[in-house]
Amino acid sequence: MGHASERGAPQGEAQRREGRAREKPAGLPSVWLRLVAVLLIGFAAFEARAAPVVVLQVKDAIGPASADYVIRGIAKAADAGAPLVVIQLDTPGGLDISMRQIVQAILASRVPVAVFVSPAGARAASAGTYILYASHIAAMAPATTLGAATPVAIGLPGAERKPPVQDKGGEPTGSSKDDPDQGDPRPASTAPADAMAAKQVHDAAAFIRGLAQQRGRNAEWAERAVREAVSLTATEALSAKVVDVVAEDVDDLLARIDGRQVRVHGADLTLATRGLTQQAMLPDWRQRLLSVLANPSFALILMMLGIYGLMFEFSSPGFGLPGTVGTICLLLAMFALQLLPVNYAGLALIILGLALLAAEVVTPTLGVLGAGGVVAFVAGGLLLFDRDVPGLGLPLPLIFGLAASSTAVVLFAGGMALRARRRPIVSGCEETKGAEGIVLARADSGAWVQIHGERWRATSTDPLQPGQRVRVIGLQGLTLEVQTETGPTTPGDAT
Known part of the structure; x- marks a missing residue:
């Protein structure tokens, strides 16, 4: 009996080892699945952490090109899963419609947007102030300014507003130096020049006040920036709770806002931005082309080239090249003028001036039509765009230079016609x-x-x-x- 049990023990142990050997291959797939799952989770976490901060640079007047660049940049950043979009802003202002498009894109963004007025010496004036107030994080670099957000009516007479009357101490009348909480919380200001300007100012004040209330910023100063065109430095803006951070550069900004909580699409989001890499998203060819075409000076030059090309083609039909180039330039000029706020009285004066200059070439009148054409052209150039809107006024040297060049062309062509008339007939x-x-x-x-x-x-x-x-x-x-x-x-x- 004892021998039988001793012989049975080795056999039982061998069966158990064989059973474990059979079970081991059956457990391999589950182990590999767990390992792959861990690797995928780790890779996804690494990818999410490695996604760079998208940096957009707006360093010009706010216009159609700027709006297209910012809107597309925010959309691309959201598609790429970027944790933050930083808009480096340096602008003197710009068009109201383009500014509102940018503000709407920021408010609807799925990614937190930080507007950073930088580098040192930059400004966020006029339209830039609204964009900064709409951002989730408002930041400024030292030695920068913002404010002067009073709207300017383009092409409307009497739209300019006088600054508020100040007392000897430099404070606007109607405000209290000692106790700012007393009296009407809305700042005192002078009445706009006319009803249209009043509508624009009240609408702009309500718009920026709503942005300030949504982002929890100083709504009273925002309204003063619209009604009184006041401005602040970076330090003053931080003390007045107009901006959230004052930072030296983008790296310093990312370090300072790390851990802050912002509200994106109705949900609270805690920023984890310290040490993140940055990716500058530069304008593509389409946006650069749009920026060039939307330049008022370039639009005027294109229009002149188009009109002169067609004039030359009609006076000497069959050549082809002037008519082709002139048509292309004129169509591009029409597209550019469609993007810009044009005073049509100024546009009509420019066309009249060019027509008078062309008539002087065709039917010389001893300079009468030519002189009238030059005067009409200069007047139209001065009225075509409002010079008070940043980035939209035509430079005076360009206007007078184009007028002088047109006069030179008329004198040259008229002199050639006069000499041809005095020559003896040869056929x-x-x-x-x-x-x-x-x-x-x-x-x-x-x-x-x-x-x-x-x-x-x-x-x-x-x-x-x-x-x-x-x-x-x-x-x-x-x-x-x-x-x-x-x-x-x-x-x-x-x-």
Whole structure:
């Protein structure tokens, strides 16, 4: 019995080892699945942490190109899973419609947006102030400014507003130096010049006040920036709770806002930005082309090239190149003017000036039409865009330079036309009268003469002999009337 149990023990142990060997391959797939899952989770976490902060740079007047660049940049950052979008802003202001498009894109963004007024010396004036107030994080670099957000009516007379009357201490009238909480919380300001300006100011004040209330910023100062055109430095803005952070650069900004909580699409989000990498998203070719076309100076030059090209083509049809280039330039100019707020009275004056200059070339009037064209062109250039709107006014040197160049073209073309008129006629019937020739042979009713190497039939009251020199005094159809060089001959001479 003892031997049997001893023999049975090794057999049982061998069976157990065989069973474990059979179970081991069955557990391998689950182990590998767990390992792959851990690797995928780790890779996803690494990718989420490694996603860079997208940096957009707006360093010009706010216009259609700026709006397209910012809107597309925010959308691309959201698609790429970026943790934050930083807009480096340095602008003197710009168009209201473009500013509102950028604000709407920031408010609807799925990614937190930080507007950073930088580098040192930059500003966020006028439209830039609204954009900064709309951002989730508002930041400024030292030695930067923001404010002066009063809207300017383009092309409307009397839209300018006078600054508020100040007392001797430099404070606006109606405000309390000692206790700012007393009295009406809304700042005192002068009445706008007309009803249209009043509507614009009230609308802009309500708009920026709503942005301030949504982001928890200083709404009272925001309204003062609209109604009184006040400005703040970076330090003053931080003390007045207009901005959240003052940072030296983007790296410093990311370190300072790390751990802050922002509200994105109704949900609270804690920023983890310390040490994140940055990716500058530069404008693509489409946005750069749009920026060039939306430049008022370039739009005016394109329009002039288009009109002059078509004028040259109509005056000398068949050449082709001026008409083609002129048509392209004129269409591009129309597209650019469609993007910009144009004063149509100024545009009509420019077209009238160019038409008068063209009329002076075609029908010289001793400079009357040309002078009127230059005056109309200069007046139209001054009125075409409002010079008070940053980035939209046409430079005076450009206006006077184009007017001077147009005058030079008119004088040059008119001088050539005058010289051509004074030249002797070199072809046609008029040139044939007075021409000299020689008699080749007699004919039944006249003679054959050679004029400018051509053989003509001629008649004369004088007897004509071969080899005699004659002068043309008239033309009847294809027969010349000639007389001899010595004048009419007498009957005695004929014998």
